[in-house]
Amino acid sequence: MIDLIQTYDVLVIGGGNAALCAALTAREAGASVLILESAPKAFRGGNSRHTRNLRCMHDAPIHMLTEAYPEEEYWQDVLKVTGGQTNEALARQTIRESVACLPWLIEHGVRFQPSLGGTLHLSRTNSFFLGGGKALLNAFYHSAERLGIKILYDAEVCELDIQDGEFRSAVFKYAGATHQVRARTMVAASGGFQSNLAWLREAWGPPADNFIVRGTPYNKGVILRALLDSGAKAIGDPTQGHCVAIDARSPKFDGGIITRVDAVSLGIVVNTHGERFYDEGEDFWPKRYAIWGRLVALQDDQIAYSIIDSKAVGKFMPPVFPPVRANSIKELAAAFKLDPATVQQTVDRYNAAVRPGTFNHAVLDDCATDGVTPPKTHWARTIDTPPFFGYPLRPGITFTYLGVVVDQHARMIMQDDKPSTNIFAAGEIMAGNILGKGYLGGIGMAIGAAFGRAAGKEAARHVRQ
Amino acid sequence: MSASDLIKQVEFNMQVCNACRYCESYCAVFPAMEQRLTFSEPDLHYLANLCHNCGSCFYACQYAPPHEFNVNLPRHLAELRGETYRNYAWPGFLGDLFSRNGLAVSLITAVSFALFMLLTFYFQDPAILFSAHTGEGSFYKIIPHNVMVLTFGAVALYVLVAFIVGFVRFWRDMGESLADFARPVALGQATWDVLRLKYLDGGGEGCTYPSEYPSNARRWFHHFTFYGFMLCFAATATGTIYHYVFGWPAPYAFTSLPVVFGTVGGIGLLIGPAGLLWIKSRSDPETAEPKQLGMDVGFLVLLFLTSLTGLALLFLRDTAAMGMLLAIHLGIVLALFLTLPYGKFVHAIYRFAALVRYALERSRPAPNVTFE
Known part of the structure; x- marks a missing residue:
């Protein structure tokens, strides 16, 4: 002593x-x-x-x-x-x-x-x-x-x-x-x-x-x-703090950087009702990264699901937990205990709104949706190529x-x-x-x-x- | 931990590291890992043999035990390297034997050979063994030159075959072709990395071995060992040339090339292994792999004894003790040679192979990493 x-x-x-x-x-x-x-x-x-x-x-x-x-x-x-x-x-x-x-x-x-x-x-x-x-x-x-x-x-x-x-x-x-x-x-x-x-x-x-x-x-x-x-x-x-969307399977404390999910801008994010709730392509990391914790915190049950198709594979930092994988959107929704019909409908509506563009994840590209709410303003590509992957998201608070x-x-x-x-x-x-x-x-x-x-x-x- | 549990543990470690990447500039393991999203068993053995066990990533790791993710790459990869050494040893049962009782096997082998030679000489003619011999060919009065050449030639050949078998199997399991191994750029890069021990520098500060405080001790002691070994090899090579090309039989003068190489190398082989043993005794048990301790110590002790008896032989070669010292020295050298393919020495084979592959991978376009 x-x-x-x-x-x-x-x-x-x-x-x-x-x-x-x-x-x-x-x-x-x-x-x-x-x-x-x-x-x-x-x-x-x-x-x-x-x-x-x-x-x-x-x-x-x-x-x-x-x-x-x-x-x-x-x-x-x-x-x-x-x-x-x-x-x-x-x-x-x-x-x-x-x-x-x-x-x-x-x-x-x-x-x-x-x-x-x-x-x-x-x-x-x-x-x-x-x-x-x-x-x-x-x-x-x-x-x-x-x-x-x-x-x-x-x-x-x-x-x-x-x-x-x-x-x-x-x-x-x-x-x-x-x-x-x-x-x-x-x-x-x-x-x-x-x-x-x-x-x-x-x-x-x-x-x-x-x-x-x-x-x-x-x-x-x-x-x-x-x-x-x-x-x-x-x-x-x-209620303000550094709060990001992280993998819902993370430990309650101390999970650190590896629990982050960087797939958000490459696909869509739905809430527990199977509906989209925010422009996934609004801006680059880290702005997007730092707002999603709070966005998820404001959803019912404080949970959301990032959904991508196989086109997005390898385009983001690998999170520590492997994605949930399915051969169809309905199967993926069921794995997350979401209503398969609603999620399918959300994806269909989104896909129908995707306008042609030149995909480039390194810039704010011209791939955007038209006629869907909320819109996705960049990196919008149809989610149609199986297998499909999903990550459950929770608010992950770093500090208040x-x-x-x-x-x-x-x-x-x-x-x-x-x-x-x-x-x-x-x-x-x-x-x-x-x-x-x-x-x-x-x-x-x-x-x-x-x-x-x-x-x-x-x-x-x-x-x- | 069973072999399959170990593979699972290392695989999980790799997922954590690949998602984190903070240690990227410490060594080659991390850039090699980042070229993959999933890890096959040969991939994991490749990464394990790239690891130099410098410990830097362990002390820097936010997920190191007692964190529940239990990330401890130096230790888990050392355990996996133990598997590599066993899996690729030829013949396999010797690898098993040695990995369990490295030190005991080394010493028993050395003592048996030395005794065998002493007894043989003694029963042939005790007078030759215990009297002083000087001048040209004095060693060969104790043991005829042809016997020495045949014995060591056969052993060297056997060891070489064991190395080649292990290397080729390891290389092929990684999915590489032998033609690629011979590509000069990769071979040159790997050789340069080995010669300066690039990956024992902990990213510049020295590695965190034996403790969390960065130090270059291990790098220096390894240099003494490595270059000492190489100089002793050079001594043997020049001696062979003297004998066969110029027809000058041993022993040679103190100022001759074989003796100068052997003496300087021998001193390196006293300082290096002693230093490595010393820091090993103080190393952090968290990053050490206790099962390999015997293997490591056995090799270092044999190296040290080889050099000690060699130098003793050099300085006492004109006395009556020469015969006995020669028998002991040759016994130890024989044991060292015979245990090479099953002991710590093989780290040189697999690490070099891994470094060549790393250089090859860097020279290729980056793969499109996928989950599947």
Whole structure:
């Protein structure tokens, strides 16, 4: 057990990208740092464990990134996915930091690789970590060990002592007992509340029971709740989050990237009544990817079925679970316990509405429907070539956006709009400042790195004063 | 795990990896995997032998145990490689025997041969065995040159046949033609990958062996072993040329080519296997395949002993201990040779075959991957 008599300069609650960025930055500025990570070592790192890249601004090819992805374009992308529900100053800070942090990441052992097979469209915008987010975390933890940062795993903080916006101490469970630790500053980098099923139900009502938590099971929102109860100013809608459509056969927690189903734009999607409900060809991944979780969440029973024919085979990333296969649409519908006649009718109507065009999955092509509601505006081809394949879909939630308000130094803002004297927040717990809704692939890690490093720097500066 | 359970486990691993792909730049296994959506048994053996067991993908894996998906490619592919070695060993029953008791079989074989030779010499004439011999042809006073050549020639031939049989069967099972194997571009690429141990670099940082902290230790110790082995081979080759072409019988001077090659190579074969044994003893049990431990250790110990007795023979060749040392050295070398086709050495055959196939696949247009 580590020394709990001393008062640490910086207590970091959480163990993911944002937490480690804060811890390393503070330590290198001379502060003594303790990390309390609620997960066991094997599952350390929150949702960062499941990530694969960082959306990175750049004006010219850099590292593995091709062409340019200037600040303005990045900002327009943020604006588009959030529908304007964002804080421009903090968003732009994230964008600028996304490139400024690269040398620092490399210095701390993070390595990059070219964009993965099947993700060529991201080679311009996203820096892929060699080995993914867990490899990034390993590099960070190795750096942290070398620098003498104290780390406790399986250490779940259950209580915060905060008086008038000032952090005093934290109580945590560790090895079957509760302990108290004091610190001069505290960085909350403990994620959203999506693994807390009761809270999810509070936000969504009974549909929440059909959600799958794609990320870590350790983000229960304990710190978020404690901060909000201690007078932190809240931001974000509790029903908003990074939520994608994933394979309904996925485990309840921790299924990660491989549960995604990328077949949506290549076929049609029907709900439990056997009817289409949204334009499957509206836009490219990741926009399409990031809206489908919510679309499915809003359907009865929170389930939908992606249906493709054999023309689509090999045109999308293979999901981990094999598709359900049938020689006719009716047979496929029956396998999903849908009404075969209705599904057949839906497919027939769709097929009849498909207009001729030149199919090209790499661009917004001219294959569209005419005379069917909802329309399919790109990549519309008839579904007529057996065998047919289907994937059942459920909403897969990665993280929730309800969080605490911060300023550009990652200082947590209280309900009176004044910053807390010694509490900082970084990562998913404050992502709602930038993401009011929607998601932009790889921005989560950019937010974590930008505000993690800001929090570490500011906490160390506060201690020195 | 039974062989069929193992195949199922690796198949599921591959489905997970193919859907994830985060480890793509670590090594050749992942790009090779991405050319497929389904995996036949020969495909899985191909991928298993591409794997160098560097461990990087295990430590980076979000689905590694205790995650319920239980993805552990280094370990599962090592188990599968064990199957490859057994399946393609010729004759098969020796592969079984060795895979169960690698270390014991190696040592018993070495001791038996050494004893056999010692006793033979002793009963012929104890005086020859225990007296010092110097000068030209001194080794052959202990064991006649023709006997040595016939014995080792026969063993070498046998070993070569066993290698070729295993290789050809493995290559054909992967669905490749022997003509394609000979294509210089692929052959050259694979050779270059082997010579620098490209896939023990963990994508640049060094591989995560023996622990999660990247290190180049294994790569270096393997280089010592590999190039040490090659230099010893060169020593034998130059010695043969000296004997037959120039008519100069052994032993040779310390400054002669065979002795210089043998000495430098021998030192490599002391440092390399000792280092590999040392890091193996500290390796993470999570990624190790315990059933292969005996096989690996047996091979490394024989390599080390071959070199140790060879160097001892070199430095004590003018003393009365020469006869005994020669018998022991030759016994160990004989055991090393005879166990080559059934032990860890065969990784070289199948990995090289897999690397050539990988280079071939890269040179072909990408297949249109389908479910069916």
